[in-house]
Amino acid sequence: MTPISMTLRATLLGCAFSMAGCGVTYFSPTVSDQTAGLAVREIPITPEAVLLANRQPYAPRSLPAYFSQVAGGGTPRGLGALPSSPQVPDLVPGSVGLRPPPSAADETYRIGVGDRVRLATRAREDVLDPLSGGVAGQNVQQDYTVRDDGSVTIPEVGTIELGGLTIEQAEAQLFDRFIQGGIDPSFSLEVSGFNSQYVNIGGAVANDTRVPVGLTQPTLGDAVTAAGGVQVANPEFGVIRVYRDGTLYEIPLEDYRDRPELRDIRLADGDSVFVDTGYDLDRALTFYQQEIQLTTLEANARQAALNELTTEVGLRRAALNEARANYQAQIELGAIEYDYVYLAGEVTNQGRQPLPLGQQATLADVLYGNGGFQTATGNPRQIYVLRASSDPRDFGAVTAWHLDAANAVNLTLATRFEMRPDDIVFIEEQPITRWNRALQQAFPVLLSSAADAI
Structure with a gap:
């Protein structure tokens, strides 16, 4: 071995041992319970520890109320068509036949x-x-x-x-x-x-009235009773006429009184009942025409109300959209106060992450919602949530909640561990990663020192 080779080897080894011994080659962040002026308590994350950590009170910030408001209710209901003119049979006074209406179907209200x-x-x-x-x-x-x-x-x-x-x-x-x-x-x-469905009854009764259709559909007898009963001087000429869906039905008064099944006929929403005599068909038709006119007026009034409602809903919607757009602009300008957590160490993306509005976020949400971490460089045994005490009496004491995810089953604890504002999620590096990075920084210095020695 030449003197130059021996000198180079000695220089490299000397520099390496000198730098490693002095600890100046590479510093990597770790979690230690020995920190000058700051108390650190490390607690392993277990099912019981998760309950303890989640006891710290925290109410997530909420979206402004105008994000949950709606401008108006549903689709306007249709007005429906007016009833057509009744089909009037050929009648001879005094010879009214029995033409009862079918009993209305028993429908759920x-x-x-x-x-x-x-x-x-x-x-x-x-x-x-x-x-x-x-x-x-x-x-x-x-x-x-x-x-x-x-x-x-x-x-x-x-x-x-x-x-x-x-x-x-x-x-x-x-x-x-x-x-x-x-x-x-x-x-x-x-x-x-019950105000939306009803049966009209008028003519030779004590009181013209509207009989509401409720949970139980009224019978013809119920309608007559609600109107105070029939007021006909000559019952043998009396007749009860029922208008339904444009068809005229007739029941002689004597048949109505003698046959209970006629009184038990169920009436339907929109039926009109008129009591008169066989000679007063014109009065019955006039009554029905008045009902048609009333229905027309109600339809016109309802249409006007719906038009007003549509205009009001449009104004409300425009105001809500403007408020929501202003809120989005404030977010982009950083004018909205948020709660944040911070990611450091061997995570995929270091930085701060806002906590969601209106709901809790877990350690798994924060960690894996931001890219997770690479097990090639990050140590799954050393995952920490660093949480400073909010109690002034603790002088900023820090609790290091330690998750050992070497057994992947323990990651289920991360899905239950709730985050709090200003928490810091920190993952230490793998031991081999620490040595690798130290050598990557040391070799250029060693080679330069060796070159200078030569």
């Missing part, structure tokens, strides 16, 4: 425009009775009127469309909305005012 629904919910425990000062009653009842578009607006729930639904379907829809809003789903729903 569907909520309609104008109905009042009563919602009974469990009272909140923090609501006090203003008179007694104690906790308010167990149930709170509130009536809501179904609007022209078939919807109602319920506090804390928002606008929900009930028009056209059965009671059971409406309860199911409300239950889903209560669950989505995190509200106690203990409630009951009933129709307290």
Whole structure:
């Protein structure tokens, strides 16, 4: 071996041992319980430790209310067509035949425009009775009127469309909305005012009236009774006429009184009943024409209301969109305060990550939602969540929650470990990675020193 070779070898070895011995070749961050002026407590992440860590109170920030609001309720309901003129049979006064209408199908009641629904919910425990000062009653009842578009607006729930639904379907829809809003789903729903479906009765009765169609469809006898009974001087000439879907049906009054099955005929929404004599067919037709005119006026009024509602919904939607766009602009300009966690060490992407709005984030969400880490360089045995104490009496003491993921089963704990603002997720490097990086930095220095020695 030449003197130059011996000198080079000695120089390289001397520099290597000198730099390694002095510890100046490479420093890598680690977690240590010995930190000057700062208390560090390391706690392994176990199922019990996850419960302990998650006890620290934290309420995630929420999106502004205008992100959960809607401009208006559902699709406007159709107005429907007016009834056509009735088909009038050829009649000879005094010879009215029996032409009873078929009994209407027994259908489940569907909520309609104008109905009042009563919602009974469990009272909140923090609501006090203003008179007694104690906790308010167990149930709170509130009536809501179904609007022209078939919807109602319920506090804390928002606008929900009930028009056209059965009671059971409406309860199911409300239950889903209560669950989505995190509200106690203990409630009951009933129709307290039947206003959307009815039967008209007039003519030779005590009082012209409208008989509502409720959960149980009214019979012809119910309608006559609701109108105060028949007021005909000569019953042998009396006749009860029923108009349904453009067809005229007739029942002689004597047959009506003698045959119970005629009184039990179920009536349908939109039926018009007129009591008169066989000589007063013109009066019956006039009554029906008045009903058609009333229906026309109601349809026109409803159409005007829907037009106004459409305009109002458009204005509301424009205001909501503007507020949401302003919020997005504030986010881009950094003018919105967020809660952040930070990723450091051998993660794929170091940096800060905002915590989600309106929900908790776990260690798995933060770690793997940002690219995870490479096991070639990151040590799965040394995954830490560094959390500084918020108690001033602790002088910033740090808890190092330590997850050992050498056994991949332990990663399930990461899906339950909830993050808190300003947490730092840190992964140490593999031991071989530390040596590799140290040598990568040392070799250029050694070679340069050797070259200078030569």
